[in-house]
Ligand code: SF4
């Protein structure tokens with residue numbers, strides 16, 4: 727999981743509007759980042775999707791992550807999502823790409839020449 731988070735910090739947190747451009751997070755102490763908070767479940771969810779459709783990833787994350795998040799209402803509305811205040815939603819294409827890339831490289835190294 728560390729390998730996944732290291733890549734996220736390099737590719738997402740460094741460019742995040744709430745980051746310090748060095749991979750650190752500058753969110754106030756009383757605010758949490760959905761990406762950070764649910765990260766292991768996000769990795770598991772993204773890894774379980776076998777599809778070329780971006781929407782299939784979105785649907786899986788909404789079903790597995792957002793339904794467990796305090797910011798989503800029972801009707802499926804999330805104010806943070808609507809106002810682009812959730813880093814998970816804001817950077818979703820990059821996040822999916824990072825997770826799939828790390829997964830591929832770890833699979834490749836498991837089956838590569840020894
Ligand atoms: S808000 Fe989330 S994505 Fe942005 S820098 Fe902080 S931990 Fe990273």
Ligand code: SF4
Nearest residue numbers: 760792795798804812
């Ligand atoms: S989009 Fe909303 S419900 Fe989903 S993780 Fe982000 S804040 Fe939570």
